[in-house]
Amino acid sequence: MTLAQAAGYAIQLGGIYDGHETSPDLHKLTKASVAALAGQGLVAAAKDNYPRDGLTFSYVASFAEIEVDVETGKYYIVDFLAYADVGSVIHPRALGGQVLGRSVLGIGHAIGQKWVYDPHYGAMLSTRFYQNKPPTILDVPVDMQWGALDIPDPETPVGARGVGEPPVGGGCASILNALSDALGDDIFQRAPVNADTILTSLEAGHPMQHPLMAHI
Amino acid sequence: MAVIRDVMPAFELAQPNSIADAQQLLEQQGENGWVLAGGMDSFDWLKDRIKRPKVVVDLSGIAELKGVRTTADGIEIGAMTTLTEVVQHPIVREKYKLLAESAELVASPQIRNQGTIGGNVSQDARCWYYRAGWPCYRAGGNICYADTPEGRNREHAILHADRCVAVNPSDSAPH
Numbered sequence: 001m002t003l004a005q006a007a008g009y010a011i012q013l014g015g016i017y018d019g020h021e022t023s024p025d026l027h028k029l030t031k032a033s034v035a036a037l038a039g040q041g042l043v044a045a046a047k048d049n050y051p052r053d054g055l056t057f058s059y060v061a062s063f064a065e066i067e068v069d070v071e072t073g074k075y076y077i078v079d080f081l082a083y084a085d086v087g088s089v090i091h092p093r094a095l096g097g098q099v100l101g102r103s104v105l106g107i108g109h110a111i112g113q114k115w116v117y118d119p120h121y122g123a124m125l126s127t128r129f130y131q132n133k134p135p136t137i138l139d140v141p142v143d144m145q146w147g148a149l150d151i152p153d154p155e156t157p158v159g160a161r162g163v164g165e166p167p168v169g170g171g172c173a174s175i176l177n178a179l180s181d182a183l184g185d186d187i188f189q190r191a192p193v194n195a196d197t198i199l200t201s202l203e204a205g206h207p208m209q210h211p212l213m214a215h216i
Numbered sequence: 217m218a219v220i221r222d223v224m225p226a227f228e229l230a231q232p233n234s235i236a237d238a239q240q241l242l243e244q245q246g247e248n249g250w251v252l253a254g255g256m257d258s259f260d261w262l263k264d265r266i267k268r269p270k271v272v273v274d275l276s277g278i279a280e281l282k283g284v285r286t287t288a289d290g291i292e293i294g295a296m297t298t299l300t301e302v303v304q305h306p307i308v309r310e311k312y313k314l315l316a317e318s319a320e321l322v323a324s325p326q327i328r329n330q331g332t333i334g335g336n337v338s339q340d341a342r343c344w345y346y347r348a349g350w351p352c353y354r355a356g357g358n359i360c361y362a363d364t365p366e367g368r369n370r371e372h373a374i375l376h377a378d379r380c381v382a383v384n385p386s387d388s389a390p391h
Contacts, residue, residue, distance in 0.1 A: 116344075120366045125344040127221075128260065136324070196370070 007041030019043030052155050058086040058163050062103060062170030064178040070202060073195030075179065077107065081145040082170055087153035087161030099146045099167045106171020108135030110191045180207075222263050228271045235280055238273055245271045252276075253296060253335035256327055261340075266349035281334075284308060295334025299388070300325070302333050321387040337389040343372065343382035353379040 001009075010017040019038035022031065027049050034045045065079040082103045089095055112133045116126040126132040152159030172191055180187045183202060190209040200208040227250075232238040242249045250269035252258050253276075261267040275281060281296035284305045291307055302308055303320045322328055322336060340346075341354060343362055351357035362369040363381045372381040384390065 116368050118345075118361070118366075118368055120364070121361075123348065125348065125368055127264075127344070127348065130323075130342065131344055 010042035011039060014039075017042060019045070023047060025049050050155070050157060056153060056155050056161055058084070058161050058166050060084045060086075060099060060103075060163070060166040060170045062106070062167065062174040064107075064171075064174035066175065066178045066182060068179065068182045068198065070183075070198075073198035073202075075182075075195075075198065077139070077141050077175065079143075079145075080107075080141050080171075080174070081147070082167055084146070084148040084163055084167070085151065086148060086163040086166075087151070087156065088159030089148045089150045090158065090160050092148075095148060095163065096146050098163055099148075100144050102165060102167035103144065103146075103171035104135050104140055106168040106173075107140055107175055108133075109168070109172040110175035110193060111135065111139060112192045112194065114192050221265065223265070224259075224263050225265055225268055227262075227269055229274060230271055231274045231277045233277050235278055238275060238278060241271070241273050245269075245273070249273055254298065254331040256323075256331040257335055257339045260347065264347070264349070266347070293333055296332045297334075299328035299331050299333055299336060302388075303328065315388065318390075319388045333388065337386050339385055341380065341382035342385040343380075344368070346380075346382060354382065 015021050018041065019034050022034050022045050025047060026034070026045055030045055030048055034043060037043050060082055062082045063080070064077060066075050067078050068075040080103065082099050084095065084099050086095070112135070114126060114132060115124070116131070117123065118125055153161040176188045176191060176193065179193055179198070183198065184206070186206045188197075188201075188207050188209065190212065193209075197207075197209060230241050232241055242251065248270035250258065250262075250267065250272045252272050252274045258272070262269075262272075275296055278296065281294045282301075283294050283297060284302070284307060285292045285294075286307065291312070293302060293308075299319045299322055303316050305316075308316045319328070319333065319336070322331065343352075343354070345361040345367075346352055346354050349355075350361055351359075352362075353360050360379060360381060361367055362372050363377075369381065371383070373383045
């Protein structure tokens with residue numbers, strides 16, 4: 001039987017086969033999704049309404065080591081480590097890919113990505129990739145490290161909590177903190193930090209960055 | 217209604233086989249013509265719909281414009297030679313190492329495979345006001361949007377600027 005034939009048959013049978021009747025014990029979002037799909041084929045919804053005590057979040061702690069050339073303002077990322085607290089580790093390779101991949105995005109924010117608006121005309125200026133350069137494999141250390149605590153989350157059935165964007169903030173902040181550690185006590189609070197920002201900050205003795213002018 | 221961006225507009229594509237044909241076409245078309253080499257500069261103008269030429273003359277079919285040739289007192293590099301070819305050519309690497317190194321700094325390998333050396337050194341300024349189609353000095357108007365206290369000009373020129381403060385965007389040209 002092909003999938004299409006199975007779907008047709010399920011629509012014929014209706015009831016529990018095509019999503020019109022579901023288990024009463026479903027999360028309300030799942031219920032809404034199943035109701036929207038009902039009658040379109042073979043639809044099944046697994047139990048997903050587990051007891052939950054409050055909200056849970058995933059965390060990533062990131063560390064970066066950088067080397068700054070104080071004459072030119074150019075800096076290099078020498079070493080990087082991101083440690084994740086995301087519940088049980090189910091698929092290490094996928095988790096590593098996600099943690100390091102998102103860290104690279106965060107590093108990209110710190111080293112050069114920016115949205116630029118003209119304050120007088122309100123028009124967007126950085127419309128193309130060469131004006132808002134994404135990070136590449138050449139911008140990050142060859143050997144980026146990652147790890148995970150692997151402490152099971154008591155609230156989820158398999159102990160995994162999931163990781164998506166948390167490494168981004170860690171990637172960006174770790175670079176900014178490393179720069180501040182290298183150049184003085186005042187923290188760079190805006191990204192990106194480019195060579196000219198570093199040189200003017202060194203001359204002035206404190207971070208020289210435009211105040212945030214546009215909330216995007 | 218907002219202007220459509222990032223969509224290639226319609227134009228006629230001419231693909232001459234010889235330099236003479238290309239020159240004749242471009243003379244004929246005048247302002248309605250546009251020279252297309254690798255496309256790395258042209259596509260931005262065309263897709264943002266700032267420039268709307270009627271005829272685009274594609275030079276990629278002209279064999280005489282490609283390749284590196286030795287001459288009596290050096291080498292001659294055809295304008296349509298891709299940057300990758302220039303970077304990897306044995307004579308360039310041996311005798312003109314600086315050119316090979318600076319051409320290798322351009323963008324990324326994919327862009328270097330398609331971009332030409334002629335296009336790279338003659339590419340138009342990459343000031344974001346100019347490229348967004350604003351009518352500045354460079355575009356024939358009467359104002360520079362970057363050269364103001366509020367203009368976003370962090371990447372524009374400090375020295376040797378006349379009316380236009382944009383910098384030369386080529387990596388291989390200054391060398």
